[in-house]
Amino acid sequence: MNILTIKISIAPLFFLLFFNISYGQLEKSAFIGGGKFTIIEQQLISNKNEVYVLGKFAGDNASFGNQVLYNHSKGSVTCFIAKFNTSGDVKWAYDLGGLENIGLLKMQAWKNNTILIAGVANGELSYNNKRLAYQKDSSVYQDINSYFLVIDEQGSLIKHQTFNDLTFNNFVISPSYEVCVSYGSGFKLPHIKYSETNDTLKIADRGIIRFDNQLRVVWSKYMDLGQESKSWEMDNEGNLYGIYPKVIDPYRPDTLFGNSYGNILYKMNPQGVFIWFKATNDYSVSLMSFKVSKQTINVLGRYSRANMHFDGKLLFDFNNKFPNGTYTSLLSLQTSNGNLKWAKNIQNDLSSYPTAVIETDTSGNVYVAGCKNDDSLVVEKETHIAKGNFFLIKYSEKGNQDFIKLSHYHKGNTNYAQNHISDLKWDKFSKKLYIIGCFKSDSIIFDQISIANCNEDLLGLGVFEDGFLFAFSDNGKPLWAKGLHGAGREIFEFISLTDKSQIFVSGTCRDGKPSFDPFSLIYDNDTTPYYKNFYFLNYTDQIITAQDKENSILKLIVYPNPILGVLHYSFLGLKENHQWKIINSIGLEISHGLSNNRSDLPSEGLISGHYLLILNDGYNISSTGFVVQ
Structure with missing residues (x-):
């Protein structure tokens, strides 16, 4: 059975969803949470069909299963890395970072099944609660420590x-495991201290190593890389491709590209010599991202005039037919x-929001997915309505x-600033294309x-943004198509495809109440406080009972969702001393009735922890277990 895996990071929970890749049926779900923490950002990679999660969190602690990571950054942001198998089980989790x-903060799979992490930590570096490097005078923040960590399975x-006095911006690994790092330093020091040899490395104030x-x-x-482009790739020969956001600075003459300006696309050989570079020579043109495929590099850009220049050539000239706005370009x-x-x-x-x-x-x-802000779309002077x-x-x-595909909406706000394509991935095993993003209308078709x-128009101002996942x-x-409800405008990212046709998606939820269609994990359908932060499930008509240490009964009951017209469930029960404490599940009861009586919902409290649910083909719960804190 082919399985498609959705991995989403939210505050304050992680959860994993497993469903059939051919038509999106949910097979299993699990999430890991607990503690008072907020995920700031996250990155996932897969290695040997196991998943590594790297991220930052703010708060007192973060728990992964039975493992609790404490924030040692004096109440600021600290980092973590955790490993999961594809069933959602936590293998291990450790803290890392500095003050x-x-x-x-970025990782990539490296040689001998290791993981290479590159990051920046002010003042000190630690891993697994062990200090690795620190500055003696903690009141001085001039020593910015960039670092490499190599960890095994x-x-x-x-x-x-x-690396003291140095700030990593980005890094990339070649197929032969060589590493390129872009760096900067606000102090413009002529050297850095390099811990590998304990020597002083002569270096410019910003560049590539x-x-x-x-x-x-x-x-x-x-x-002078400025804001380093997210697109930075090496090919099989070790050549480096990148985007250089060139600006003219009379006090800093550029010896690399002469009088070229605007955005510059370059190819550099393994010896650090430029093979070629191409310039837009126009400040209105931005080269945003690219993909190297076979013997071709495909570049996605945007321009804000009626024409676009690249490599000294006029590419598009519309005789001022479209004099205003910002448009998308695709170069091969x-x-x-x-x-x-x-x-x-x-x-x-x-x-405003390209x-x-x-x-x-x-x-x-080549595939391009994006947003538009009109009833029509003009592609190569051809209008599509x-x-x-x-x-x-x-x-x-x-x-x-x-082909060209355009979405339709039922009704609602079509303001492009509320819509976003987060990522687009091609799966070479299933030959399918997946798009993930957010939309603000009643539907996307x-x-x-x-x-x-799934969001209600409570104030008459239109519904909030909702997430989506389409398979083509x-x-x-x-x-x-599946909904990622509660996603808002936060960024999702596909990060890994495996030979099991699994996809991992990372992201954040704007309000801590996500759901995945057709399986709702958390659903909030009312403005009254006691409906907040409860879990709702779909597609079965069972009641799950559980017992806490005071023998107070929690039940999972069903009621119809007034928007979607499907069944949802909620936990009901008692709360003692402002804390839920469920030891285990004690049984399953079958119920064929529906209940709309929600007056006895608890008035406060967030159920969090580890949850595991397995559904068979008939959408019946075959096994369940949970630990709630």
């Missing part, structure tokens, strides 16, 4: 390195010399348009497959 985790620390597969410095190169270049193969434009008018995502498949096809906010376009390797917004075939046919 003030202010910058990069059991979470044991294999190696660590620190390349390390070998032993994390030894190979070379460093000055580049040869990786060997950077020459332009073809260029496409999408007139989607996203001047968002678009690019993806490629194994055949070299649809009262919706989202589009999906597929181009062949030669630039031929294979692709070819008669729709998702309803390779010819653009929508296969199924």
Whole structure:
């Protein structure tokens, strides 16, 4: 059975969802929580079909199963790394970071089944409650410590390195496990202290450092990278591709690109020599992201004028037909010399909140998903009509348009600032395309497959944003759709695809009450306080009873959801001393009745902890167990 896994990080819970990849049926769910903490950000990768979670949290502590991580950052932000198997079981979890985790925190799978973490920690570095490096005078914050941590499959620390007076911005690993790091320093020091040899490394105040597969410095190169692009890739030969946000600074002459300005796309060989670079030469043009596929690099950009220049050529000229707004561009270049193969434009008018995502498949096809703010969408001077906010376009390797899909909405606010495409991924095993994002209307529809917004219009101002996940075939046919309710405008990210056709999605929930369609984990359908923070489940008509230490009974009862017209469940019971304490579940009872009586709901309290539910093909609960704190 093919399984699609959804992994979402929320405050204050993590939860995992497992469902059939072919039509999205939920098979199993689990979430891990507890403690008073808020997830600030998170990243997931998979290695040997196990999942590593790296993130930051603020609060007293964070619990993963029976393991509690305490915040040692003097009440500020601290970091964590945890490992899960694909059944949602926590293997281990450890704290890491320093006094003030202010910058990069990123991990990638490295050699010998290890994980390489790069980060920035102000003042000191610790891992698993053990101090690794620190500054003697804690009142001085000039020593910004960037670091590498190498951990094995059991979470044991294999190696660590620190860099004083240096701030990592981004890093990337080549297929041969060499590492490139972009860095900056606000102090413009001519050197850094490098813990590997305890020597002083002469270096510019910002640029790129390349390390070998032993994390030894190979070379460093000055580049005023500014805000480093999220797109930074190495190919199989170790060549580095990146975007350079060039600006003219008379006090800092640039010896790399001469008089070129605007955004610059570059290719650098393993020795640090530029093979080619291409400039927009126009401040109105931004190169946002790219994908390297086969012998092609596909670049997604945006421009805010009626035309666009790239590499000295005028690409788009509409004779001021579209004089205002911000539009999306798609460029395809040869990786060997950077020459332009073809260029496409999408007139989607996203001047205030531009968002678009690019993806490629194994055949070299290119996919672009994004938002629009009109009833029509102009692609290559061809107008497409649809009262919706989202589009999906597929181009062949030669630039031929294979299909274009536009979403429709039932009714509601179509303000583009409330809509967002978070990520787009192609699964090479199932040959399917997945889109995740947020929308603010009553529904979102692709070819008669729709998702309803579960949020109510309580104030007459329109519904809040809701999340969505769509699955498409390779010819653009929508296969199924699921709601990620309560998601708001927070960013979701697909981070890993495995040979089991599993997808892991990370994200945050704006209000701590997420649900996954058709399985609602938490649902809030009323403004009165006692409806807050309770868990609701779908699709069965069973009552689950549990017993706490005072023999007070908690029950899971069912009632109809007035918006979706489906069944939901809620926990009912007593609360002693402002705390729930359930030891275990003591049985299952079958009930065929519905109840709309919610007057006896507890007036306060958040049920959190570890929950596991398994549903069979008939949507009946076959086993359950929970620990609630």
